[in-house]
Amino acid sequence: MEIERAREDALVAASAAAATVAVALLSSFTDLVAVGRLPTLAPIAVYALYLFSRKGGPYGALDTARNWAVAAVATGVAVLAASAVI
Numbered sequence: 001m002e003i004e005r006a007r008e009d010a011l012v013a014a015s016a017a018a019a020t021v022a023v024a025l026l027s028s029f030t031d032l033v034a035v036g037r038l039p040t041l042a043p044i045a046v047y048a049l050y051l052f053s054r055k056g057g058p059y060g061a062l063d064t065a066r067n068w069a070v071a072a073v074a075t076g077v078a079v080l081a082a083s084a085v086i
Contacts, residue, residue: 019043046072046075047068
């Protein structure tokens, strides 16, 4: 059972890291968006929320690693969209 928990953690961590790197690279190498340092780290904050919310049960039906991974990527997209508009 522990290996399954490690897989779930790795999925959420990889999604948050990929979103963070994508936001940082798009901000650095394109003129489309200019994101500050703190908003760039927003997907990592989602991963931290995932870690601290998983201290015990019971978990709801929507509290899955896949949903947390989607939330991390969606946060990165939201940061990019917000910085492109502002």
